[in-house]
Amino acid sequence: MTHYDAILLSSFGGPEGQDDVIPFLRNVTAGRGIPDERLEEVAHHYRHFGGVSPINEQNRQLKAALEAELAARGIDLPVYWGNRNWAPYFGDVVREAEANGHTELLGLVTSAYTSYSGVGQYREDFLKATDGTGVSIDRIREYFDHPGFVQPFVEGVREAIASLGGEGGAPDRIHVMYVTHSIPTAAALASGPSFGEGGAYVAQHLAVASVISEAAAPESPWSLSYQSRSGDPRTPWLEPDINDAIADLAASTGSATRAVDAIVIVPFGFVSDHMEVMWDLDNEVLETAAEHGLKARRVPTPGVHPAYVAGLVDLVLERVNDVPDADRPHLTELGPWADHARIRSGEEVADATSSAPSSSGAAAR
Ligand SMILES: CC1=C(CCC(=O)O)c2cc3nc(cc4[nH]c(cc5[nH]c(cc1n2)c(C)c5CCC(=O)O)c(CCC(=O)O)c4C)C(CCC(=O)O)=C3C
Ligand SMILES: [Fe+2]
Structure with a gap:
């Protein structure tokens, strides 16, 4: 003890x-x-x-x-x-x-x-x-990988997929977008260099995203993107920005092989609805999704x-x-x-x- x-x-x-x-x-x-x-x-x-x-x-x-x-x-x-x-x-x-x-x-x-x-x-x-x-x-x-932190996201993704499915979205056409705070690439590396370029920070996020998707949306494609970058524009930060990632997804939906109809946004970098979630996601990112004709759901944070x-x-x-x-x-x-x-x-x-x-x-x- x-x-x-x-x-x-x-x-x-x-x-x-x-x-x-x-x-x-x-x-x-x-x-x-x-x-x-x-x-x-x-x-x-x-x-x-x-x-x-x-x-x-x-x-x-x-x-x-x-x-x-x-x-x-x-x-x-x-x-x-x-x-x-x-x-x-x-x-x-x-x-x-x-x-x-x-x-x-x-x-x-x-x-x-x-x-x-x-x-x-x-x-x-x-x-x-x-x-x-x-x-x-x-x-x-x-x-990051404790069941108590992960469970709320699993439930949130499951509910989002079900709700989009209820509107006719097939799970394999719903893209799950995990999003976390961007940090300078040098800071990411310093978080744990033995994990490669993105350091422990990126490795932890990728590992958790994979666990959530496996549990909640095994048929849906997923990716990790970043939000809320700041600092000097000449300094490299983790990319892609989620808005750019949405534009890329939408570009692929415009082609003959439409791949995605909807996105689920998973703000798993935050433990509760901070300003970054309320502004950068609920305001800007939902608008970006709408501009590109994608349905979108934002999953709750653990709170x-x-x-x-x-x-x-x-x-x-x-x-x-x-x-x-x-x-x-x-x-x-x-x-x-x-x-x-x-x-x-x-x-x-x-x-x-x-x-x-x-x-x-x-x-x-
Ligand atoms: C990884 C990370 C987390 C998650 C882990 C953790 O929780 O620590 C986090 C949390 C938060 N960051 C917050 C707010 C801000 N972060 C800023 C600036 C920055 N964050 C960075 C990283 C992170 N930040 C970085 C690399 C910067 C730039 C340089 C620097 O300053 O190191 C700035 C300055 C202006 C701007 O550049 O955006 C503000 C106002 C709030 C409060 C929100 C609210 O009020 O609800 C919270 C929970
Ligand atoms: Fe911050």
Whole structure:
């Protein structure tokens, strides 16, 4: 048994009104050279929704759902919630926890895959937040292939295929488009170079997509594409962009051998309906599909799906009980992904960009 005093639900944070938008974006991009035009463009996405990102409300709901699930299982672990880019900030939450006598925290990060944004940057955040305190933070492993994360997408794809089928779409003419956040190709490689050019990040997404399709849409063709690229246009990022991928599919449907009538969009890079889902997918991508005469369905994100919430609690218990790898659930052969080294105040940021899979034996324990 490993002793933990509390769970730290760890997330990105988002603005909750028009006045928050620019300060939030400055927090997100501090020192990262995002061009001002891009910030203006992103601010517009938030402004369209009253300056409110859905992410904080979703985390409040997830916190409540986790508390209910923990209570139902008789597990006495309080849940704190903290963010990287907006209040409640990690630094304040860690101090609050310490004041309450909670110094051994288990981090539950709202990001399922290995990337700098989802792993290394949280590691840096935790290190900063614990600096000068007596608090340690451990985090659960990347859960991209945990059944609790995958199940909601399986259900969503199944329902989307059934609903399009009800309108006369044959499954082999419905293309399942898995979509995740684009990142610079160099960052993808750095997420786990032993997995080839796209690193662990792309390998994890391809493996999960294949599992979801096999379970939910075995007759439908599928592909992986990317959304929400930013940064300097001269820097290469993961491609194709989903809008371009839709145009390519539509071009093939225009030929004598019509291949596709409809698409199912699976936003499996995100654990809940973030701004990237509401704007980039529900707004832009659905419009692109309509322009090209393709029917489209967007599958829900896990949000507070009971399987996801229960899966997160299982992942907590896995750490509390020091469950060996052989007994850790995973749906792809990449998993179970390895745990990360615990963060203690004053330590170096090791393992900053990514982690290696447990099978390589290289990840810090
Ligand atoms: C891989 C990945 C995830 C998934 C894993 C994870 O969850 O971490 C993620 C999540 C999120 N990203 C978010 C928001 C933003 N990301 C930005 C910028 C960037 N993201 C990147 C990558 C990722 N991002 C990258 C390579 C950049 C550019 C450079 C940089 O800054 O590193 C920018 C700046 C403007 C722009 O360029 O778009 C914003 C506002 C929100 C909140 C949304 C809401 O409010 O609902 C969430 C959950
Ligand atoms: Fe982002």
